Amino acid sequence: MEIxxxxxxxxxxxxxxxxxxxxxxxxxRKPLLRLIDQRVPVIMIDLTDVAYxxxxxxxxxxxxxxxxxxxxxxxxxxxxxxxxxxIFNFSKLDRVFDMYGSMEDALKS
Amino acid sequence: xxxxxxITVPSHxxxxxxxxxxTVMMGAxxxxxxxxxxxxxxxxxEACSNVIKHAYxxxxxxxxGVTLRIxxxxxxxxxxxxxxxxxxxxxxxxxxxxxxxxxxxxxxIKRACDVVEFDEKKEKGNRLRLVKYLKVKHGDKDHGP
Numbered sequence: 001m002e003i004x005x006x007x008x009x010x011x012x013x014x015x016x017x018x019x020x021x022x023x024x025x026x027x028x029r030k031p032l033l034r035l036i037d038q039r040v041p042v043i044m045i046d047l048t049d050v051a052y053x054x055x056x057x058x059x060x061x062x063x064x065x066x067x068x069x070x071x072x073x074x075x076x077x078x079x080x081x082x083x084x085x086x087i088f089n090f091s092k093l094d095r096v097f098d099m100y101g102s103m104e105d106a107l108k109s
Numbered sequence: 110x111x112x113x114x115x116i117t118v119p120s121h122x123x124x125x126x127x128x129x130x131x132t133v134m135m136g137a138x139x140x141x142x143x144x145x146x147x148x149x150x151x152x153x154x155e156a157c158s159n160v161i162k163h164a165y166x167x168x169x170x171x172x173x174g175v176t177l178r179i180x181x182x183x184x185x186x187x188x189x190x191x192x193x194x195x196x197x198x199x200x201x202x203x204x205x206x207x208x209x210x211x212x213x214x215x216x217x218i219k220r221a222c223d224v225v226e227f228d229e230k231k232e233k234g235n236r237l238r239l240v241k242y243l244k245v246k247h248g249d250k251d252h253g254p
Contacts, residue, residue: 019126021158022162023126052129054155054217055158055212055213059213083147087151090216
């Protein structure tokens, strides 16, 4: 799992690559919760290079979403591969997650 | 004719990707439908994660046995451990409409499989049997039941 964090005019973008599973989701959780602790208003998750996500990865993002809702922050996802989107849809999280096709679309909204 | 592959992996989460890879390869080698393979990959991953979390309570030095069998009728995976007995009620999971962390894994297992059952005769540990029945392909005698 590779994790890259970039700043785009105050918006933090976490770019992930590889599989998100029980082994790697703690690596994702750590920087996400650190940014939430800092009350970063907008965090975007780039999933373009994520090949697989399991329930622990989903749990990590739900935890992040809940943490950000406490201060009205926004958690956005973009570049979601079909396989990952299918799991978001199956878990009915497509109704609560902000999902965009591209980084530009996510930044604009 | 049944093809069978048996692997044993340490109960460390870093081996989940290995178990997933073997599951996918087993399905692909036997020309199983891609959707079935992907769903079984999720089911096996979630079941092994549950073994690490619950049966072994996070102990990474135990063992998990995974037997994968493919016949013309079914894709079957047996997952065995020597840990704490599973609470069968835990097979319920959270309601899918509840937005909260956790409880999704069981749904991913049940979605993939026609049979999800613990072997109650196993005295120590757990033996979970996952079965996905395969559709009959018209005109393909090798795949018909």
